[in-house]
Structure formats: structure tokens, C-alpha cells
Amino acid sequence: MQTLTITTPDDWHLHFRDNEMLAETVPATARCFQRAIVMPNLVPPVVNAAMAMDYKARIEAARPVGSSFEPLMTLFLTNETSVQDIVDAKKAGVTACKLYPAGATTNSDAAVKGIKALYPVFESMQEQGLLLLIHGEVTENHIDIFDREKVFIDTHLTQITAAFPELKVVFEHITTADAAEFVAQSNEFVAATITPQHLLLNRNDLLVGGVRPHNYCLPVLKRNTHQKALRDMVASGNKKFFLGTDSAPHAKHKKENACGCAGCYSAWSAIELYAEVFEQLGALDKLEGFASHYGADFYGLPRNTTTMTLVKENWDVPEQVTLADGTDMVPFYAGQTLQWKLKSAFQSA
Ligand code: DOR
Ligand code: ZN
Numbered sequence: 219m220q221t222l223t224i225t226t227p228d229d230w231h232l233h234f235r236d237n238e239m240l241a242e243t244v245p246a247t248a249r250c251f252q253r254a255i256v257m258p259n260l261v262p263p264v265v266n267a268a269m270a271m272d273y274k275a276r277i278e279a280a281r282p283v284g285s286s287f288e289p290l291m292t293l294f295l296t297n298e299t300s301v302q303d304i305v306d307a308k309k310a311g312v313t314a315c316k317l318y319p320a321g322a323t324t325n326s327d328a329a330v331k332g333i334k335a336l337y338p339v340f341e342s343m344q345e346q347g348l349l350l351l352i353h354g355e356v357t358e359n360h361i362d363i364f365d366r367e368k369v370f371i372d373t374h375l376t377q378i379t380a381a382f383p384e385l386k387v388v389f390e391h392i393t394t395a396d397a398a399e400f401v402a403q404s405n406e407f408v409a410a411t412i413t414p415q416h417l418l419l420n421r422n423d424l425l426v427g428g429v430r431p432h433n434y435c436l437p438v439l440k441r442n443t444h445q446k447a448l449r450d451m452v453a454s455g456n457k458k459f460f461l462g463t464d465s466a467p468h469a470k471h472k473k474e475n476a477c478g479c480a481g482c483y484s485a486w487s488a489i490e491l492y493a494e495v496f497e498q499l500g501a502l503d504k505l506e507g508f509a510s511h512y513g514a515d516f517y518g519l520p521r522n523t524t525t526m527t528l529v530k531e532n533w534d535v536p537e538q539v540t541l542a543d544g545t546d547m548v549p550f551y552a553g554q555t556l557q558w559k560l561k562s563a564f565q566s567a
Contacts, residue, residue: 220530222502225510226522226564227489229254231351231390231411231462233324233481234289236260236273240280242541243467246485248287250563252522255351255462256289258316259325263294266303267310286564290517292316292351296328297335304342313517314349314388315339319370321357323436323480324466333374337381344385349517350378351388354397355437364421367437368396375400379408386516391416391464393437395447401458402451409516411462412448414491415482415550420445431473432548435464436480452508453501460513463488470538470546482550487535491551493528493558529561 229251234243258264270291277289290313318329355366389410401410420442466481496505535551
């Protein structure tokens with residue numbers, strides 16, 4: 219039987235949510251990931267070091283017994299974020315700050331309205347060595363939703379990376395050829411995460427034959443030429459591109475709704491989905507770099523020392539999962555058959 223053993227991976231972008239939801243989401247990720255960058259878009263958002271450390275403790279308390287999973291915490295930037303917040307965050311052990319343009323996505327109303335006004339904060343992050351993680355979409359009504367990433371690059375990202383050439387910037391969940399090209403051509407302080415859905419799907423998978431709410435996320439799926447550009451990039455083994463699932467759980471009734479929420483809950487099948495992509499690309503040898511090496515290297519953290527083994531064996535992603543309070547959630551790829559299955563994790567190398 220075919221097996222694949224790689225260094226234990228990390229997830230450089232996900233959403234755990236809070237409270238009761240943690241009993242579902244933390245074990246799902248800790249089943250095979252050693253670390254994860256935890257998004258701060260709670261209600262209210264995680265805007266300072268004290269909130270981040272309290273949230274970290276709640277996540278740690280939800281780990282399965284014996285798990286050494288490590289949440290890496292982030293602050294949600296607002297126009298009230300101060301240089302002192304950055305200094306305090308660094309001291310407390312916060313890893314990065316997340317920039318959401320206001321209104322860009324789930325729970326982002328409190329986010330940044332004037333990016334230029336945040337430049338003193340970026341300056342301090344550059345000094346302190348905190349990373350800047352960016353949801354790269356403009357939110358102006360007149361900009362077409364399929365163009366919002368490209369317009370963000372042209373109107374904001376180019377300026378930010380030019381003004382702060384040594385600020386580590388992660389362009390999160392990129393969806394376009396334009397973004398892939400921008401990151402590839404930027405200096406070594408600019409990298410990107412790519413989700414399983416943006417590698418596996420394009421906008422036909424959202425809209426042809428009926429609206430598929432469980433494939434709806436932000437940035438929205440793009441046309442297949444963009445999907446191909448992302449696939450070509452990961453197949454090339456470029457070190458600036460690494461794994462970030464953007465696993466983002468929502469209750470089933472909030473996705474299957476007249477105004478459905480954005481987000482794909484992929485944690486239970488994420489590493490298997492990426493394996494499927496890399497196999498389709500004939501690039502299984504590039505999975506380890508993408509999933510387990512390049513992210514840690516970019517963040518300046520040690521690579522994991524244990525390994526994980528996947529086995530080539532068909533299994534079906536469950537149709538739904540039910541939380542302790544009875545809430546149903548539909549995982550990404552629900553009911554579909556995957557070819558790679560997690561066999562064992564956290565093996566001593
Ligand atoms: O689809 C998304 N869901 N994109 C985001 O940027 C946020 C996320 C969420 O929090 O649900
Ligand atoms: Zn996200």
C-alpha cells in the first residue's frame with residue numbers, strides 16, 4: 219500500500235471561533251497539525267495582548283489530552299490600534315497582526331478604514347518583528363467582487379510593501395494569478411498562504427447547476443485560469459507559498475441561507491485535500507515543503523521534528539458534524555471521497 223511520510227505540518231491560517239465551538243475545532247486541527255496561526259475575528263475581535271492570551275488559554279484548554287498542539291496568536295488591527303499595543307503584544311508572545319479592510323468578511327466591521335493611518339503601527343511591527351497578515355481585498359461597492367484582490371494589490375499592497383521593505387507580510391488565502399505573481403516577484407519578506415478550496419475549485423464549482431453555499435468563501439472562488447496559476451505555483455515548489463487552510467466553521471443553517479456566510483470548514487480533511495491536489499499535479503514530492511517547511515521558515519520558527527504518515531486509501535468526508543449543543547455543521551467536501559487518509563501523526567522521526 220502506498221504511504222507518504224512527511225514532517226508534521228502547520229496550518230498558517232485558520233478560524234477556531236470561541237467557547238463551545240472550540241471543543242469541535244481544536245481537536246480537528248490538532249489531529250495532525252503541530253501549530254496554527256489563529257485568526258482574531260471573534261465578536262468582539264481580539265484587539266490586544268490580554269485578549270489574545272485569554273483566547274490562547276481557552277484554545278489550549280480544548281486540546282485533546284496529551285496534545286502538544288500550539289496555537290500562535292494574532293491581533294485584529296483597527297484604527298484604534300496603537301504602537302503600545304504592538305509593543306505589549308510582542309512582549310506577551312503574540313506572533314502576528316491581521317489586517318482586514320472593514321467589511322471585507324465575517325466579523326470585520328470593526329476593522330481598518332484608513333490603511334495609511336496605520337503606518338506608525340506597521341513601523342512598530344517591522345521593528346518588533348511581528349508579521350502583518352493581510353486579507354487582501356478592497357471593499358468599495360463599485361468594485362466587482364471578482365476584481366477586489368487585484369485592486370487591493372494595486373492600491374494598497376504595493377504601497378505597504380514598498381514603505382516597509384523589511385516587514386514580513388503574508389498575503390492570506392490568495393485567489394488570483396495576479397496575487398501569485400505579485401508575491402513571487404516581491405522581496406523575501408513577502409509570502410502567501412493558499413487554501414485547499416482555491417486549489418481544488420473554481421467559480422463554476424460555486425455557481426454551475428445551482429448555488430453551492432458550502433463552496434462559498436472570501437475571497438470568492440475565481441475563474442479556472444486563476445485556479446491554474448495557483449496550482450502551477452504550488453507545483454513549482456516556490457518557498458514563498460505555504461499551507462493556510464482558512465478553515466472557517468459556520469452553522470449549517472447560516473451557510474444554507476438566503477444570505478449565506480462565507481467560509482469552508484476544512485479542518486477534518488485539510489491535509490488529505492492538499493495531498494489530493496499535489497497528486498493531481500504530479501508533485502507529491504512538493505507537499506512537504508508547502509505543508510511543513512516553508513511556513514515555519516518564513517515565520518522564523520523551527521521546523522517540526524516529528525512526522526506524519528498518509529496512506530492511499532479511499533474514505534468519505536462526513537455529511538455533517540454535530541456540536542454538543544446540537545448545532546449541525548457541514549464540512550468542506552462533505553460526502554465526497556478522498557484518496558489519501560491520515561494514518562498516524564506526531565511520530566518521532
Ligand atoms: O470565507 C471566509 N471566512 N473568509 C474569511 O476571510 C473569513 C472567514 C470566516 O471568518 O468565516
Ligand atoms: Zn481567514
